[in-house]
Amino acid sequence: MNTTTLIKNAKIVNEGKILEGDILIENNIIKEIDTSISVKSADINVIDVEGNYVLPGLIDDQVHFREPGLTHKATIETESKAALAGGVTSFIEMPNTNPQTTTVEKLEEKFAIAAESSHANYSFMFGGTNDNLEQILKVDTKSVAGLKLFLGSSTGNMLVDDPQVLEKIFASTDMVISVHCEDEQTIRENLAECKAKYGDEIPMKYHPIIRSEEACYLSSSKAIELAKKTGARLHVFHLSTGKETNLFTNKIPLKDKKITSEVCIHHLWFSDEDYETKGSRIKWNPAVKTAKDRDQLWKALLDDRIDVIATDHAPHTLEEKNNPYTSAPSGGPLVQHSLVALLECYHKGKISLEKIVEKACHNPAILFDVEKRGYIREGYYADLVIADLNAPWTVNKENILYKCKWSPFEGNTFKSRITHTFVNGQLAYNNFKVLNVRAGKRLTFSR
Template identity: 60%
Template sequence: MSNYLLKNAVIVNEGKKQNGDVYIKDGKIERIGFDVTVSEAHELIDLNGAYLLPGCIDDQVHFREPGLTHKATIASESRAAVAGGITSFMEMPNTVPNTLTQELLEEKYQRAAATSIANYSFFMGASNDNIEEVLKTNANTVCGVKVFMGSSTGNMLVDNETTLNNLFSKVPMLIATHCEDEATIRANIEHYRAIYGEDVPVEMHPLIRSEEACYKSSSLAVGLAKKHGARLHILHISTAKELSLFDNSIPLEQKKITAEACVHHLWFSDEDYAAKGNFIKWNPAVKKATDRAAIWQAVLDNRIDVIATDHAPHTIEEKQQSYFKAPSGGPLVQHALTAVLEQSKQGLISIERVVEKMAHAPAILFQIEKRGFIREGYYADLVVVEEKPMTVNKSDLLYQCGWSPFEGTTFSYTVSKTFVNGNLVWNHGKIMEGTNGKRLKFVRG
């Protein structure tokens, strides 16, 4: 492990931009200040006025391992993540087999320890019949419990009323939910199948996985959380209507019900299906431009607390199938930060708020130990961003699936360096091999 002195940075942290230096020693931030000098051995890096941000924390990814490794692996996607300035990720349980036992959960941690270049945590999965296993989950070493209140892989649709009440009344740790009402979606599918047969256009996706389906499920989750006093985090909000469910009158530290927005719902709209087709087919669906605008407003006024990716790669061949056969999801971690920073360039959000929503807020919301901020004594998870245009090209992608919905897009910023636990893991377009990330820990009572 090397020690680094980062000179002449514009440090973006805790609502401020200020010039300064950061000294990294033994994997942590040792000193922050002006004209920092160091007597011991170190590597000096002059950032020449580039931005220095805390590493992004992505609270929702699907890295496909085990069982779906033809799409992605923890190794491949964690490298794409650090190339995009994401230094820590939380991965979902709908792998094969589904992560429904403590043994299967621990196997994923062991795999990440061996292959992930980024820091990691994994959600414990809930089903209609594994409440005993869920209750064994250690809140200090696992990010949360994931409940699919909408269709998913295998045995992970939780639609039993008794089970839902059990989960929300008994699970003491954070419950993260995917909220889409399955009955509504099935009825919509039959409606559009009656019109189009098997050749349903992808433009119908936001009408099949509709505003009604999202709101019905999200409002049920919020009602259960309020009834039982549960700690609820609703993932990937996609509609304006759902925003009425969330509160911005209290600080994030005090919230028991929180929400997430994803990059694709902040970037694309239903107007993009004509050009992008199944390559922007996600669940929940990308919806109207008015929904996108409302979600942005909710991010800015703190009804929505974090920005994440729901990174969920599939092969090009899978995505090129017909609507019903093409799976939902797409790769995003390599350009999520630069995509959101592009909106700061356009004046929609300040760079300070980008850092808040992608680093500070996930750390607070999940109560992560010593990450998400540039503070002395914290782990040196840091990202250097230069104001330098960068066009997304297929040849530069690190995703195993080999494609991106952003191909051909030019962003105003480039992630030039990424440090994970004080290790330089991404340096001007190249992964620096030789170190692995750490398991995230959580400070919970």
């Protein structure tokens, strides 16, 4: 579909600056950015944003959209629509589906599903296991975002716990290796202790004690040690403790870092004080920890020891979440509300708009070598988000787009609203409505 759109009177947040101006989109590309653009054509679609902010579309480097095999929780179609409503125009999805994405054949089947159903741009992580090194070596590194390893068990049980296998994987691939770091032995011991006391009805407040700071730090530090030994390119997902932030550096530019890290919205927003009211709705792996941990994560994010903000969007049904502790799954839906939550943090003076864009748009593009996305630049794909920072709305069942139909933010009033989302130059979301266009494309990588 060929379209020409002119966005007028925008505050453009990009590359550390906020500039007032216009953006001209032709077909799926940003054609021109200037202080004032005038085009004489009857066919042009003009959107006057009246001083609202235009951001690059967010690139969420860690989501679980549950397809194939777990589609009672979510699908690529439903969750990509929710992503657009949240300003996320590109996502990287995880391999712990059913079947798991641990063979090239299963990877291509997933790409085929997304090509038919995704409303946002997409790529996938290939999953590593204790016995699929041969498959890992077959993967075309230019066709996927990277490799995902679970060094602590989570949904789907893809635990890689053989040290020799782990070292072989680290030494054998050029792909970015993204890791879930929690020490399994520590968790098992802590869980056994709580089960001896409470049985299956362990109070939810013990989740960060079972999946403890020690469990996270032990695993993260070992992964980093192995990456340094083998020269592997390592990305540590979802930091949850202040202690772990000291394992990372801000002394070199992101493009030159071999070891990088990410923090998720829930670890920046909630603390262990919220288990009392939120219960299993904020049960994630790794666990939401203390307010002190949250403060230290913010500090590391702002001083650039943490490189990326993501969601780890991982929906389950409420029926599943309402089970006792030992059978209530970890994870929750977040892609629709990540940007508005970050904008709320901007309103509270915690982070600048420029820093939000750096961590949620620019840096994932740099880290995964994503081609022509993550920035507002001439010649780049027109993945754009328009946000009104003074249009309060409240999260409720009626406006939640996730298939699971719940959110840990339910009842929360956000000051900011996503008014428009463009994917590859096409208006795909407009004021609480996902439009009947499917403009998502497979992400490509400049490697």
